[in-house]
Amino acid sequence: MITAPNTDPGRYGEEGFCLFRDVLSSAEIDATRAELDNLIASMPKRQVVYKDGENREVDARPEYLTEPHPRHSFWLELCRHPRVLDAVEQVLGPDLILIMSHLIVKRAGDGLPVAWHQDNTYWHSVQGTEVTTVWLAIDDTDQANGCMQVIPCTHEGYPELDKISTGADDLLGLTVEVTPEMEKAAVCLEMAAGSMSVHDSFVLHGSDSNTSGRRRAAYTMRYANARTVSVKTDEHWVPVYLVRGEAGEAASKYVDIRPGRELPPPLP
Numbered sequence: 001m002i003t004a005p006n007t008d009p010g011r012y013g014e015e016g017f018c019l020f021r022d023v024l025s026s027a028e029i030d031a032t033r034a035e036l037d038n039l040i041a042s043m044p045k046r047q048v049v050y051k052d053g054e055n056r057e058v059d060a061r062p063e064y065l066t067e068p069h070p071r072h073s074f075w076l077e078l079c080r081h082p083r084v085l086d087a088v089e090q091v092l093g094p095d096l097i098l099i100m101s102h103l104i105v106k107r108a109g110d111g112l113p114v115a116w117h118q119d120n121t122y123w124h125s126v127q128g129t130e131v132t133t134v135w136l137a138i139d140d141t142d143q144a145n146g147c148m149q150v151i152p153c154t155h156e157g158y159p160e161l162d163k164i165s166t167g168a169d170d171l172l173g174l175t176v177e178v179t180p181e182m183e184k185a186a187v188c189l190e191m192a193a194g195s196m197s198v199h200d201s202f203v204l205h206g207s208d209s210n211t212s213g214r215r216r217a218a219y220t221m222r223y224a225n226a227r228t229v230s231v232k233t234d235e236h237w238v239p240v241y242l243v244r245g246e247a248g249e250a251a252s253k254y255v256d257i258r259p260g261r262e263l264p265p266p267l268p
Protein backbone atom coordinates (compact mmCIF):
# COMPACT_ATOMS: atom_id res chain seq x y z
CA MET A 1 0.00 0.00 0.00
CA ILE A 2 1.33 3.47 -0.86
CA THR A 3 0.95 5.88 2.04
CA ALA A 4 0.15 9.48 1.13
CA PRO A 5 3.08 11.78 1.95
CA ASN A 6 2.80 14.37 4.69
CA THR A 7 1.84 17.80 3.30
CA ASP A 8 1.39 19.53 6.68
CA PRO A 9 4.45 21.58 7.71
CA GLY A 10 3.17 21.33 11.30
CA ARG A 11 3.95 17.59 11.18
CA TYR A 12 7.50 18.04 9.81
CA GLY A 13 9.03 17.84 13.31
CA GLU A 14 7.40 14.48 13.97
CA GLU A 15 7.58 12.91 10.49
CA GLY A 16 10.92 14.36 9.39
CA PHE A 17 9.68 15.53 6.00
CA CYS A 18 6.93 17.47 4.23
CA LEU A 19 5.78 17.84 0.64
CA PHE A 20 4.93 21.27 -0.84
CA ARG A 21 3.05 21.14 -4.15
CA ASP A 22 3.35 23.65 -7.03
CA VAL A 23 6.03 25.93 -5.57
CA LEU A 24 7.52 27.03 -8.92
CA SER A 25 5.39 28.05 -11.92
CA SER A 26 5.63 26.12 -15.17
CA ALA A 27 7.57 29.03 -16.75
CA GLU A 28 10.07 28.94 -13.87
CA ILE A 29 10.48 25.18 -14.06
CA ASP A 30 10.90 25.32 -17.87
CA ALA A 31 13.72 27.86 -17.40
CA THR A 32 15.27 25.61 -14.74
CA ARG A 33 15.12 22.61 -17.06
CA ALA A 34 16.75 24.60 -19.89
CA GLU A 35 19.56 25.69 -17.55
CA LEU A 36 20.07 22.09 -16.45
CA ASP A 37 20.20 20.86 -20.04
CA ASN A 38 22.98 23.40 -20.77
CA LEU A 39 24.93 22.26 -17.73
CA ILE A 40 24.62 18.59 -18.71
CA ALA A 41 25.76 19.43 -22.26
CA SER A 42 28.96 20.98 -20.86
CA MET A 43 29.81 18.15 -18.44
CA PRO A 44 33.38 16.77 -18.49
CA LYS A 45 33.97 13.10 -19.39
CA ARG A 46 35.45 12.19 -15.98
CA GLN A 47 34.63 13.50 -12.51
CA VAL A 48 35.99 13.20 -8.99
CA VAL A 49 33.16 12.17 -6.66
CA TYR A 50 32.84 11.15 -3.02
CA LYS A 51 31.87 7.49 -3.18
CA ASP A 52 32.43 4.42 -0.95
CA GLY A 53 33.75 6.79 1.73
CA GLU A 54 36.51 8.41 -0.36
CA ASN A 55 37.14 10.70 -3.34
CA ARG A 56 37.27 8.68 -6.58
CA GLU A 57 37.57 9.51 -10.25
CA VAL A 58 34.67 8.02 -12.21
CA ASP A 59 32.99 8.41 -15.61
CA ALA A 60 30.92 11.59 -15.28
CA ARG A 61 27.21 11.11 -14.69
CA PRO A 62 24.55 13.80 -14.15
CA GLU A 63 23.78 12.30 -10.72
CA TYR A 64 27.02 13.95 -9.57
CA LEU A 65 26.43 17.62 -10.44
CA THR A 66 27.39 18.86 -6.99
CA GLU A 67 27.47 22.47 -5.79
CA PRO A 68 26.44 24.37 -8.93
CA HIS A 69 25.33 27.41 -6.92
CA PRO A 70 28.68 29.18 -6.20
CA ARG A 71 29.64 28.87 -9.89
CA HIS A 72 26.34 29.74 -11.63
CA SER A 73 24.15 32.69 -10.62
CA PHE A 74 21.04 30.92 -11.92
CA TRP A 75 21.30 28.19 -9.28
CA LEU A 76 22.26 30.61 -6.50
CA GLU A 77 19.26 32.77 -7.38
CA LEU A 78 17.03 29.70 -7.21
CA CYS A 79 18.40 28.94 -3.73
CA ARG A 80 17.05 32.31 -2.54
CA HIS A 81 13.72 32.06 -4.38
CA PRO A 82 11.14 33.59 -2.00
CA ARG A 83 8.64 30.73 -2.34
CA VAL A 84 11.34 28.12 -1.70
CA LEU A 85 12.49 30.05 1.39
CA ASP A 86 8.89 30.50 2.60
CA ALA A 87 8.57 26.71 2.71
CA VAL A 88 11.93 26.29 4.46
CA GLU A 89 11.00 29.00 6.97
CA GLN A 90 7.91 26.98 7.92
CA VAL A 91 10.10 24.12 9.13
CA LEU A 92 13.33 25.82 10.26
CA GLY A 93 12.22 29.29 11.31
CA PRO A 94 13.10 32.73 9.91
CA ASP A 95 16.93 32.73 10.12
CA LEU A 96 18.34 30.68 7.26
CA ILE A 97 21.70 29.81 5.77
CA LEU A 98 22.29 27.89 2.55
CA ILE A 99 25.01 25.30 3.10
CA MET A 100 25.12 23.13 -0.05
CA SER A 101 23.29 22.14 -3.23
CA HIS A 102 23.35 19.20 -5.62
CA LEU A 103 21.65 18.41 -8.92
CA ILE A 104 20.76 14.72 -8.96
CA VAL A 105 19.75 13.68 -12.45
CA LYS A 106 18.84 10.09 -13.22
CA ARG A 107 18.97 9.55 -16.95
CA ALA A 108 16.16 7.62 -18.62
CA GLY A 109 16.89 3.89 -18.53
CA ASP A 110 20.04 3.96 -16.37
CA GLY A 111 19.61 6.25 -13.37
CA LEU A 112 21.57 5.20 -10.30
CA PRO A 113 19.74 4.19 -7.12
CA VAL A 114 20.51 5.98 -3.85
CA ALA A 115 20.72 3.54 -0.93
CA TRP A 116 19.09 4.34 2.44
CA HIS A 117 21.12 6.97 4.25
CA GLN A 118 21.10 9.98 6.55
CA ASP A 119 22.59 13.22 5.23
CA ASN A 120 24.12 14.51 8.46
CA THR A 121 26.74 11.75 8.70
CA TYR A 122 28.32 13.08 5.47
CA TRP A 123 28.57 16.69 6.65
CA HIS A 124 31.15 16.85 9.46
CA SER A 125 31.61 20.60 9.12
CA VAL A 126 27.95 21.17 10.00
CA GLN A 127 27.06 20.98 13.68
CA GLY A 128 23.46 21.00 14.84
CA THR A 129 20.19 19.33 14.08
CA GLU A 130 18.07 22.01 12.43
CA VAL A 131 19.21 21.22 8.90
CA THR A 132 16.90 20.42 6.01
CA THR A 133 17.12 19.56 2.33
CA VAL A 134 14.77 20.98 -0.26
CA TRP A 135 14.30 18.42 -3.03
CA LEU A 136 12.86 20.33 -5.98
CA ALA A 137 11.42 18.23 -8.81
CA ILE A 138 12.69 19.50 -12.18
CA ASP A 139 11.00 16.59 -13.96
CA ASP A 140 7.79 14.82 -12.91
CA THR A 141 8.77 12.01 -10.55
CA ASP A 142 7.11 8.76 -9.50
CA GLN A 143 8.10 5.26 -8.49
CA ALA A 144 8.90 4.23 -12.06
CA ASN A 145 11.60 6.88 -12.57
CA GLY A 146 13.10 6.55 -9.08
CA CYS A 147 11.34 9.13 -6.92
CA MET A 148 12.71 9.88 -3.46
CA GLN A 149 11.46 7.72 -0.60
CA VAL A 150 11.55 8.60 3.09
CA ILE A 151 11.11 6.41 6.17
CA PRO A 152 9.02 8.67 8.44
CA CYS A 153 10.14 9.50 11.98
CA THR A 154 13.57 7.82 11.67
CA HIS A 155 15.25 11.10 12.67
CA GLU A 156 13.70 10.82 16.15
CA GLY A 157 16.39 11.22 18.82
CA TYR A 158 18.88 12.24 16.09
CA PRO A 159 20.74 8.89 15.89
CA GLU A 160 24.03 8.78 13.96
CA LEU A 161 23.86 5.43 12.19
CA ASP A 162 26.96 3.53 11.04
CA LYS A 163 27.56 3.42 7.31
CA ILE A 164 28.22 0.10 5.57
CA SER A 165 29.27 -0.60 2.00
CA THR A 166 26.51 -1.48 -0.46
CA GLY A 167 28.97 -3.29 -2.71
CA ALA A 168 26.71 -2.19 -5.56
CA ASP A 169 26.60 0.43 -8.29
CA ASP A 170 24.70 3.25 -6.65
CA LEU A 171 25.21 6.93 -5.98
CA LEU A 172 26.90 6.74 -2.57
CA GLY A 173 28.30 3.20 -2.33
CA LEU A 174 27.25 3.27 1.33
CA THR A 175 24.08 2.56 3.25
CA VAL A 176 22.83 1.88 6.81
CA GLU A 177 21.04 -1.12 8.38
CA VAL A 178 17.31 -0.96 7.63
CA THR A 179 14.90 -3.72 8.74
CA PRO A 180 12.15 -5.01 6.41
CA GLU A 181 9.58 -3.42 8.77
CA MET A 182 11.26 -0.04 8.44
CA GLU A 183 11.41 -0.42 4.68
CA LYS A 184 7.70 -1.26 4.60
CA ALA A 185 6.95 2.10 6.24
CA ALA A 186 8.71 4.07 3.45
CA VAL A 187 6.71 6.82 1.75
CA CYS A 188 7.18 7.60 -1.95
CA LEU A 189 7.45 11.32 -2.68
CA GLU A 190 5.78 11.33 -6.08
CA MET A 191 5.30 14.85 -7.40
CA ALA A 192 5.00 16.99 -10.51
CA ALA A 193 7.86 19.22 -11.69
CA GLY A 194 7.80 22.48 -9.70
CA SER A 195 6.76 20.76 -6.47
CA MET A 196 9.27 20.04 -3.72
CA SER A 197 9.77 18.15 -0.49
CA VAL A 198 11.87 19.04 2.54
CA HIS A 199 13.58 16.38 4.66
CA ASP A 200 15.45 16.47 7.94
CA SER A 201 19.18 15.72 7.69
CA PHE A 202 18.81 12.74 10.08
CA VAL A 203 15.78 11.07 8.48
CA LEU A 204 16.42 7.90 6.45
CA HIS A 205 15.79 8.33 2.73
CA GLY A 206 16.89 6.97 -0.64
CA SER A 207 15.55 6.07 -4.08
CA ASP A 208 15.44 3.22 -6.59
CA SER A 209 17.17 3.21 -9.95
CA ASN A 210 15.48 4.78 -12.95
CA THR A 211 14.60 2.03 -15.38
CA SER A 212 11.80 4.02 -17.03
CA GLY A 213 11.99 5.81 -20.36
CA ARG A 214 11.78 9.19 -18.58
CA ARG A 215 14.54 11.26 -16.97
CA ARG A 216 14.24 12.13 -13.26
CA ALA A 217 15.97 15.39 -12.38
CA ALA A 218 15.94 17.16 -9.02
CA TYR A 219 17.75 20.08 -7.42
CA THR A 220 18.57 19.59 -3.75
CA MET A 221 19.21 22.79 -1.78
CA ARG A 222 20.42 22.34 1.80
CA TYR A 223 19.58 24.90 4.50
CA ALA A 224 20.17 25.29 8.23
CA ASN A 225 18.82 27.42 11.04
CA ALA A 226 21.42 30.22 11.23
CA ARG A 227 20.96 30.59 15.00
CA THR A 228 21.24 26.97 16.14
CA VAL A 229 23.52 25.36 13.55
CA SER A 230 27.18 26.18 13.29
CA VAL A 231 29.26 25.57 10.19
CA LYS A 232 33.06 25.24 10.37
CA THR A 233 33.54 27.35 7.27
CA ASP A 234 37.30 26.63 7.15
CA GLU A 235 36.51 22.90 6.71
CA HIS A 236 33.43 23.37 4.52
CA TRP A 237 33.98 22.98 0.77
CA VAL A 238 31.74 25.82 -0.46
CA PRO A 239 30.90 29.30 0.86
CA VAL A 240 27.91 29.46 3.21
CA TYR A 241 25.26 32.05 2.31
CA LEU A 242 22.90 33.95 4.59
CA VAL A 243 19.61 33.88 2.64
CA ARG A 244 17.00 35.15 5.13
CA GLY A 245 16.80 36.67 8.63
CA GLU A 246 19.79 37.14 10.94
CA ALA A 247 22.81 35.00 11.83
CA GLY A 248 23.95 36.82 14.99
CA GLU A 249 27.68 36.58 15.75
CA ALA A 250 28.29 34.05 12.97
CA ALA A 251 27.13 36.51 10.28
CA SER A 252 30.67 37.60 9.36
CA LYS A 253 31.49 34.01 8.24
CA TYR A 254 28.66 33.97 5.71
CA VAL A 255 28.09 35.61 2.32
CA ASP A 256 25.05 37.85 2.63
CA ILE A 257 22.63 37.26 -0.27
CA ARG A 258 19.42 38.21 1.51
CA PRO A 259 16.74 39.91 -0.66
CA GLY A 260 17.93 43.12 -2.25
CA ARG A 261 21.65 42.19 -2.02
CA GLU A 262 23.61 41.69 -5.22
CA LEU A 263 24.85 38.18 -5.81
CA PRO A 264 28.65 37.80 -5.63
CA PRO A 265 30.49 37.08 -8.90
CA PRO A 266 30.39 33.37 -9.73
CA LEU A 267 33.42 31.36 -8.54
CA PRO A 268 35.60 29.89 -11.33
Ligand SMILES: O=C(O)CCC(=O)C(=O)O
Nearest residue numbers: 104114133148206207220
Ligand atom coordinates in the same frame (compact mmCIF):
# COMPACT_ATOMS: atom_id res chain seq x y z
O1 LIG B 1 17.54 12.29 -5.35
C1 LIG B 1 17.55 11.24 -4.72
O2 LIG B 1 17.04 10.22 -5.15
C2 LIG B 1 18.21 11.18 -3.36
C3 LIG B 1 18.37 12.53 -2.76
C4 LIG B 1 19.11 12.53 -1.48
O3 LIG B 1 19.62 11.56 -1.02
C5 LIG B 1 19.22 13.79 -0.77
O4 LIG B 1 18.67 14.79 -1.22
O5 LIG B 1 19.83 13.83 0.29
